Amino acid sequence: MPTTRRAFLQTSVAATAAGALLPTALRAATAEPASRPIPSSGEQLPIVGLGTWITFNVGEDPQRKDECAAVMAAFFESGGRMIDSSPMYGSAQPVIGYGLQKLGRPKALFAADKVWTSGDGPAQIEETRAYWGVPRFDLLQVHNLVDWEAKLPLLFEMKAAGKLRYVGITTSEGRRHDLIERIMRDQPLDFVQFTYNAVDREAEARLLPLAAERGIAVIVNRPFEQGALIRRVANAPLPGFAAEVGATSWAQLLLKFILAHPAVTVAIPATSRVDHVRENLAAGGGLLPDADLRARISAQVRSL
């Protein structure tokens, strides 16, 4: 089957005006990820972001903080924008703040964080903001739906007052999808974040179609199941069909599987390595698999 039938261009999903003007080969070469609009505003967002759970929790270690800053530098250089964190992630927030300061506060940053424990509210958000050193967050999400009845109104209030740009909720690993679905139906959310990958496809049934229908941007967390998917495929050769979408590694193929779903806005793999962040961002450029190829990727990973 010719490549054109197996794979389709990013532009057929949605792409930046600039990206659409570039020939595919060139975009792949510059390793820039494509962009998609946030439905509630139309703002374009590169489809690969950066998670910070575990990887950025390095404490006060100057050497490791510099390594994280290098990952962030490579992330912005490769055209990334969204960095996601949470008060739950130990020292990840101050480490992000350190990196942003070191990089001269990159304009491209799309700062996404969360409100977490039920006891916390505005004070925690303020503490989080101070860690990042940003004037305001682009996105705040209710982490794992903790105390969402109280936290969502707080976030909507902040948005109305111009102290926040977007509001979202998160879950992971298939937890509480019923409640997520209900909140997606009832609340004017800008973003929803959940787990979706070649093995964990539960979101395809209801959440992804509902997000598309309601115009809610989707952030996909745990694209590699915290590295477990990478370990699972580590000893298997990269299938020949990877070349059809220009994937040069399993990580890229796994990411392209996720990004090819039209309801996905951004996937946020976490990494502690500069070469991996470049590889992940590059997966957001060039071709993406069509339905048939996606089915084969999923089947292949599941068989391993």
Added chain:
Amino acid sequence: MSEWWSYSAEDFLLFSPRTYWRMFELQNEAYWPLPVLTLALGGIVTFLAARGGANFLRSAAAILALVWSFVAYTFLWTRYAGINWAIAYVAPAFVLEALLLLLIAVRAGFTVQPRGVVPWTGYLLLAFATVGVPLLAPLHGRDRSTSEIFGIAPDPTVIATLGFLILLRGRFLWLLYPIPILWCLLSGMTLHTMGDAQAWMPFTAVAVVAAAAIAAAVRRPSRTPA
């Protein structure tokens, strides 16, 4: 958190093994050459315990109180709590244990276990905590710089204390056991969740203490018939 049953220990592990072991490297580096001194203190505690006699034992308890508070502040509070927010709640427990050790140092009120397998277990734990634990780093394929040292890192400090406690007999001594035992379980679970083979070490310490406690309980009635 609802649906708590769907969470596993992995969901609460907030750091990578690399970051975990790097803490010990940084801790040793930050206080160098103090680790040499605390290692010597571990030897002194073992010596004092072996000498027996109320004043020797009280000095040993005082040294242990000192290193517990040092580890509580320098390692748990200022280092470990930075990558694991739950440790901020553990550090005060270490201070409490230090106070309890100080209390027995001041008030005495204990005697040494009669000779036999129980005190020997105590000496064994003390020796293992001071000399054995630092060797685990190279044995488990880690750099020597990540070695856990008595008085500098929690595990050897806690295990040495358990060894010391086993040597003693006294009415309120049981009050000193929960914090070190719970620490060993927490440390073992953390290492196990990290997939680190060294999880055997704190778990074995607990098993040894439990066995010694049972042995002591079994012996006691025969020595003091009702």
